[in-house]
Amino acid sequence: MTFMRLCRRPLFIVLVSLISVALHADSKQQLDGNLLLTGMDAGSTDNFKSGRAITLHYNYYFNNWLAADAGLLLSGKTLEESSEDIVGAYRTNIQTQALLLGVKPRYRLESPYEFYGRLGLQYWRTELEVEEYFGEGIPEGASSATDTGYGYYLGLGAAHYVTEQFIVLFEISRFMQLDVFEGDTAYPFDLAINAFSLGVGYRF
Amino acid sequence: MYSVYNGQTLCFADFTYLITVTSNATIARRLSNVSAAILTAFLLTACDIDGGDNLPRVPDQGLFMLADVNRHEGDDSAQVAAAVFNDGEPVNLVGGDLFEVRTVTERVLLKQAGPVTGSYAASLPVDDSVQDVFLDVVHLPVEAREDRWYPIDLLNTDPGPGELVGKSAMVSFPPAVTIAPLSQTVYTSISDIIDISWNPVSAGDLMRILAAVECTDGLATSSYGVVVDNEVQLDMDLDDGNEVISLDKFIYDLDDGSDTLKFISDAALVLLQETLNQLSAGNIDPDFLLKQREANPIESTCEIRLFLQRQRPGQFDAAFDGGRVTASSSAEITLSYIPPAAFN
Numbered sequence: 001m002t003f004m005r006l007c008r009r010p011l012f013i014v015l016v017s018l019i020s021v022a023l024h025a026d027s028k029q030q031l032d033g034n035l036l037l038t039g040m041d042a043g044s045t046d047n048f049k050s051g052r053a054i055t056l057h058y059n060y061y062f063n064n065w066l067a068a069d070a071g072l073l074l075s076g077k078t079l080e081e082s083s084e085d086i087v088g089a090y091r092t093n094i095q096t097q098a099l100l101l102g103v104k105p106r107y108r109l110e111s112p113y114e115f116y117g118r119l120g121l122q123y124w125r126t127e128l129e130v131e132e133y134f135g136e137g138i139p140e141g142a143s144s145a146t147d148t149g150y151g152y153y154l155g156l157g158a159a160h161y162v163t164e165q166f167i168v169l170f171e172i173s174r175f176m177q178l179d180v181f182e183g184d185t186a187y188p189f190d191l192a193i194n195a196f197s198l199g200v201g202y203r204f
Numbered sequence: 205m206y207s208v209y210n211g212q213t214l215c216f217a218d219f220t221y222l223i224t225v226t227s228n229a230t231i232a233r234r235l236s237n238v239s240a241a242i243l244t245a246f247l248l249t250a251c252d253i254d255g256g257d258n259l260p261r262v263p264d265q266g267l268f269m270l271a272d273v274n275r276h277e278g279d280d281s282a283q284v285a286a287a288v289f290n291d292g293e294p295v296n297l298v299g300g301d302l303f304e305v306r307t308v309t310e311r312v313l314l315k316q317a318g319p320v321t322g323s324y325a326a327s328l329p330v331d332d333s334v335q336d337v338f339l340d341v342v343h344l345p346v347e348a349r350e351d352r353w354y355p356i357d358l359l360n361t362d363p364g365p366g367e368l369v370g371k372s373a374m375v376s377f378p379p380a381v382t383i384a385p386l387s388q389t390v391y392t393s394i395s396d397i398i399d400i401s402w403n404p405v406s407a408g409d410l411m412r413i414l415a416a417v418e419c420t421d422g423l424a425t426s427s428y429g430v431v432v433d434n435e436v437q438l439d440m441d442l443d444d445g446n447e448v449i450s451l452d453k454f455i456y457d458l459d460d461g462s463d464t465l466k467f468i469s470d471a472a473l474v475l476l477q478e479t480l481n482q483l484s485a486g487n488i489d490p491d492f493l494l495k496q497r498e499a500n501p502i503e504s505t506c507e508i509r510l511f512l513q514r515q516r517p518g519q520f521d522a523a524f525d526g527g528r529v530t531a532s533s534s535a536e537i538t539l540s541y542i543p544p545a546a547f548n
Contacts, residue, residue: 139363
């Protein structure tokens with residue numbers, strides 16, 4: 001996490017520079033949208049059900065093998081399995097959004113396929129809600145809190161060129177949100193969102 | 205009746221209950237039981253480690269506190285269990301209410317499920333200098349949630365303290381129990397006598413014996429708990445340094461000596477096993493049902509862990525209508541029962 005903090009600002013500057021250079025280059029662009037099946041892991045005894053999310057990515061190719069990657073992650077409300085302890089029954093849910101900025105190297109085969117990766121930083125906004133039930137005669141309740149912060153993301157994928165413009169994408173990815181609720185609580189956590197995704201892209 | 209010993213939660217079925225089941229049943233009921241046992245593939249299990257259905261004897265009316273703090277010989281922690289019953293029903297502590305147990309230097313919260321329904325338990329670090337133990341019902345909405353993964357201090361729906369918060373009890377440990385070595389540790393007949401001697405203190409403390417019995421006949425096993433107190437054996441509770449107990453307090457006959465019953469039970473078992481063999485084309489273990497049933501202790505080799513416990517009643521809050529709050533010291537010896545057939 002400390003390493004990430006150190007890298008955050010220089011990497012951001014590099015990425016902005018790359019995009020600036022790219023805007024003046026004669027490169028192709030790509031838009032893609034992906035539907036994600038997600039698994040959230042707060043690194044402890046959490047037990048989240050699988051969830052859904054979408055990502056939208058814009059790529060600007062500097063050359064044949066490297067592009068800038070900018071994107072948006074929007075997750076649905078991901079529920080945790082209900083649990084029970086000495087206090088009562090409880091269930092949490094998480095909903096998150098993130099802005100993504102990074103690079104996307106690729107390797108284009110002669111056949112209509114390519115492999116690619118994504119690596120970059122994210123700025124996230126995450127809402128955590130907890131519903132609690134204590135039993136008959138005791139008022140139940142829900143509480144929620146929202147935090148924002150930085151993290152990183154990475155992914156590996158394969159693309160099939162249906163035509164030179166239309167692409168079908170399959171990708172596995174991991175979005176890491178660091179120090180969620182740090183400063184607000186004595187119990188901050190890191191949230192990992194692991195995902196399989198299927199998407200379509202358009203190159204222009 | 206229950207207690208917690210040596211870090212292990214044992215379910216001590218009341219001895220009178222065991223006797224009732226094995227002695228007072230009619231033959232008709234026995235036959236019914238045999239049928240039921242066959243239908244359930246002889247899955248009758250004795251009072252096992254799980255104490256979920258092990259209900260203590262508490263009054264049907266009023267608010268009743270039950271607590272025991274037991275220190276076993278050589279242990280550096282005491283096992284604590286506590287519960288509150290309202291009109292005979294266990295009261296769940298929820299919403300951040302919980303038992304806090306303190307000594308002068310240590311403090312624990314009872315967060316684990318205890319050995320009886322509705323009870324809570326924990327281990328309390330103790331040493332020889334610890335004499336008094338204080339139990340309080342407290343409201344700690346954050347600490348009670350400490351086993352949860354999310355920020356419990358940020359996301360916390362606090363319903364406020366419940367009605368039991370503020371109620372308390374206090375107990376003091378009695379002197380440690382030291383059991384004299386037995387002249388005999390292997391027994392072959394349930395009419396054998398166990399002669400137990402210990403260091404008497406005669407300070408008005410109550411003595412009782414609890415046993416954890418594990419039996420095996422080579423195929424099946426059974427395990428159960430037994431409590432011997434003054435309801436089972438007169439004057440058992442006197443801290444006079446000696447007790448003579450018959451082995452039949454701990455080893456019983458599941459068939460209660462009824463040859464007819466045993467014959468029918470064995471025949472039914474054989475028939476059912478044969479049916480299973482045919483249905484499975486011989487793919488099922490030929491001893492499958494024998495392994496599922498409960499071993500009959502009197503025909504099995506049994507290990508009997510005897511816990512001699514010195515109990516000292518404590519004090520509880522006047523807000524309770526009644527209670528059984530004790531601190532106890534215990535020591536254990538292990539005996540073996542080998543049935544005559546196996547012994548020969």
